[in-house]
Amino acid sequence: MTDPRAELQRICKEIIGNSDERPHVGVSNAPMGGTDMNIHSPDMDREPTRAEAEAALTLLRRWAGDVTAEEVATLDPLVSRLIPGQEVSNYPALARAYPDAFEVDDAYKASMPDLQNGPASLIRGAQQQIQHVGISNFRLPIRFHTRDNGDLTLETSVTGTVSLEAEKKGINMSRIMRTFYKHAEETFSFEVIERALDAYKTDLESFDARIQMRFSFPMKVDSLRSGLSGYQYYDIALELVESAGVRKKIVHLDYVYSSTCPCSLELSEHARQFRGQLATPHSQRSVARISVLLENGGDVLWFEDLIDRARAAVPTETQVMVKREDEQAFAELNAANPIFVEDAARLFTEQLQLDTRISDFRVIASHQESLHSHDAVSVLTEGKTFAAESIDPRLFQSLFHIG
Template sequence: MKNNGHTPVLNTAETAVRNGNGFHKNGQHGLNGLIIVPEIDITTADERRVKDLQKVYDTKFKPTPAYKATMPDMQNTSENRGTAVTIQHVGIHNFKVPMRVMTRDGGSQQVHCSITGTVSLDAYKKGINMSRIMRTFYEYDESELTPQTLQNVVTSYLENLESSSARIAIAFDYPLLQESLRSGLAGYQYYPVVLETSVTPDQGVRQFIHLDFVYSSACPCSYELSVHANLTRGVAAVPHSQRSVAKISVEYNDGFWIEDLVDISREALQTETQVMVKREDEQAFAELNAANLKFVEDAVRLLYEGLDKDGRIADFRIFASHKESLHSHDAISVLVKGVPGGFNAYLEPFTYRSVPT
């Protein structure tokens, strides 16, 4: 019988299938209690053609415009799955590009960037052209990393992906030279930073800096108890302190730099962890911690004071975590400026697991 491409074809090969009593329903007996039935090939003609294709990569093939016009484009199909709703963010996360970021003193610094680019997607559209997120960014990869560069990127995202909202976030470690406390040495402290720019129809362009600032927190309670043991019983005791982190997010106006946020953090907390340390530096750090005892509540309030008085900062959020050396748990605190429609004190889901320092 001729096959039309969809009708199952009987294969000439035969398969032995065991029947409990050695007989088929029609009583036909097979060899040794087996019945002989034909094997059925249920593949279609199109499926067999695909199966028979050569698995060869043609290094000489060059697609012509006419050929590319025949290629399927699933993003532009109207067949959506799930509920047809607007998606706030869709794009690419963690693609890597080396760039030079402009520094406060007018120079530039080479950094290795991890980039997240997203746009909104209207309810009637199936998807975005993901490659345009990366291709658009690469139009600016030789530009210095500045607020204006990021604004240009998100504007291009709106145009190239026909979206109403766009966002770019660039993460990197920013090196700044830190002098030791007393020995005269110096070493590079690396600050995890994210530069973010977003544009939306209702809020326009917004610019953010996110910074992780690592410091030491010596417990005021533990210090007083240690002194009490020293004075009343002549017993040596050491107050507990621990490495701590403040995750600071600021929305800023033009003219605000990463270095400015680091300076504010250093001035507010005083006890930043050290890079280069000799004995005299270690002693100095012990004295510095004693002079700047702080609970996690103190840490966020000190940072609030420093951030709130800088007129270039429109809004901010502070999340502090003290990795307690006395306890088997962390102490955390969140504080926001309180701008209507701005940052909120919501605890991000990552908080429920662990806060890396």
């Protein structure tokens, strides 16, 4: 292979000549692979002309195209990017094998960039406070206490957020998870959630914060007549919100029931009575999302207590274990409790108002019609906590429960 230094000198002569007034390449007797090749000029302080810059670029490209990548990297890794077609190349070549033996020490950690804790000058967009920023749906097993003094370990989805001041770039989101894991072995209650919230507020230096925990709570229910029993699963969420120094404890419950249309029931009976025509009223699976704010300092509101309130309001809960006698009983139960979506909201409200442990509340009911190609919905709130003029566009879509 041709000596690259000699070739570089030859190209230089070809492009810009060998006059003493022009830059020229000087080559020492260093062995191949040495680095003492230099470009000399009698007047290095003057500004080079564009023609000289173009000549130098052409020189570098021709030289780099004829030598190995290692030789280019020895001169300067950036030279490789001057070669047409290799503008984004990255020399020297990077290691491709995972470094199992590499260990991170304090000095290395201190050298690592941390953009989220950078200065306000790194903020993109409007420099305003963010009310909620954090992580959603990290899952872990959590132990919950039940009304009958037992414990259940349930897969729980956790959402944790904090407020972010206008002059701060961002947060280290992994701190929310790390803080929560410190309490993961405890049997959870709102008191434990409060300790977790206190910890990650301190870690993240935030004023406001929120924790929400979602899980599916099993409760054994009896069939209507056959004596069988099975587990009904209830979607429940616990929410602890702190805003402007005020904390609120909220419980959300999805209660699934059957709704028989009162109008359809009467029309079916009319067809039987006046025309001897068999007819059946339409009924459908329906969902109520009940959200309650707990009174500060009040007694414990067990999950089972809230479920009992919902069942007392609308007893036509969907069934788990069913034999023929249970199916007949369910038809009779629906006929005894026909219900419009307006009725549902008010019946749930009536029960919630009886419980002194509950302050503000909201009832969202969705009757997923078997007669219509649309659903019937209602929203009823009491108190300021859940009052809102705007509704999430996907709110009612989230009420579908798939078996």
